[in-house]
Amino acid sequence: MYKKIIVGLSLEHGIASKALEAASVLANEAAEIHAIHVTEPLHGSVRSYVSEEDVAKAVEATREDLKKRVASYSGVQTKVLEGNPGRVLTEYAKKVGGDCIVVASHKPGLRDFLLGSTAARVVRHAECTVHVLR
Numbered sequence: 001m002y003k004k005i006i007v008g009l010s011l012e013h014g015i016a017s018k019a020l021e022a023a024s025v026l027a028n029e030a031a032e033i034h035a036i037h038v039t040e041p042l043h044g045s046v047r048s049y050v051s052e053e054d055v056a057k058a059v060e061a062t063r064e065d066l067k068k069r070v071a072s073y074s075g076v077q078t079k080v081l082e083g084n085p086g087r088v089l090t091e092y093a094k095k096v097g098g099d100c101i102v103v104a105s106h107k108p109g110l111r112d113f114l115l116g117s118t119a120a121r122v123v124r125h126a127e128c129t130v131h132v133l134r
Contacts, residue, residue, distance in 0.1 A: 001026050001027065001028055002026050002027055002028065002031055002099050002100040002129070003028060003030070003031050003032070003099055004031065004032045004034070004096060004097055004098045004099055004100070005023045005026060005027055005031060005032070005033045005034070005098065005099075005100045005101070005102060006034050006036055006089060006092060006093045006096070006098040006100070006101045006102070007019050007020060007023045007033060007034065007035045007036065007076075007101075007102045007103075008036055008037075008038070008085065008089045008101065008102070008103040008104075008118065008122065009035055009036065009037050009066065009069070010037070010085075010104065010118075011037055011062065011065055011066065011069070016035075016069045016070075017069075018104070018133055019102050019103070019104055019133055020033070020035065020070060020073050020076065022102050022131060022133055023100075023102045024073065026100060026102070026131065032075075032077065033073070033075065033076045033077070034076075034077045034078075034079060034092075034096065034098070035066060035069075035070045035076050035077065035078045035079070036078075036079050036080075036081060036088075036089060036092060037062060037066050037078075037079075037080050037081075038080075038081050038082065038083060038084075038085040038088045038089065039058075039059065039062060039080060039081070039082050040082070040083070040084070040085070041082055041083070042055070059080060062080050063078070063080050066078045066080060079092075084121075085118040085121075086117075086118045086119075086120075086121025086122050086125065087121065087125070089101060089103065089118070089122050089126075090121075090122055090125045090126045090127070093126060093127070093128055094127055094128075098128055099128050099129065100128055100129045100130070100131065101122055101126050101128060101129070101130045101131070102130075102131045102133065103118060103119045103122050103130065103131075103132055103133070104119065104132070104133045104134075105117065105119040105120075105132050105133065105134055119132050
């Protein structure tokens with residue numbers, strides 16, 4: 001069905017397998033699936049207390065965790081990016097020619113009503129099809 005699927009994965013939540021299974025169902029036989037985790041940059045005041053070495057270690061640990069979570073799905077490419085998750089996912093999909101983004105949604109909290117959740121931002125700004133999982 002889709003040729004290049006971007007799967008936005010939050011490693012803090014246990015929904016990774018559900019999102020990857022959905023992407024597998026939506027994919028055609030020759031499809032590429034990109035599992036993406038987006039880390040948000042440290043805020044300015046916190047950044048001064050954390051060394052670059054510690055940040056690099058954390059990013060590497062995140063890469064390894066992402067690889068472990070997708071290990072049972074053959075051919076899934078993994079990537080850890082930095083920035084605002086909603087913006088980064090839509091920009092990455094556009095950059096690589098993604099024709100579908102799969103993201104999970106959660107029960108919104110007060111912050112989500114004020115700022116908007118990642119899933120809501122992706123739905124509003126993506127130039128391709130978006131599948132939102134509950």
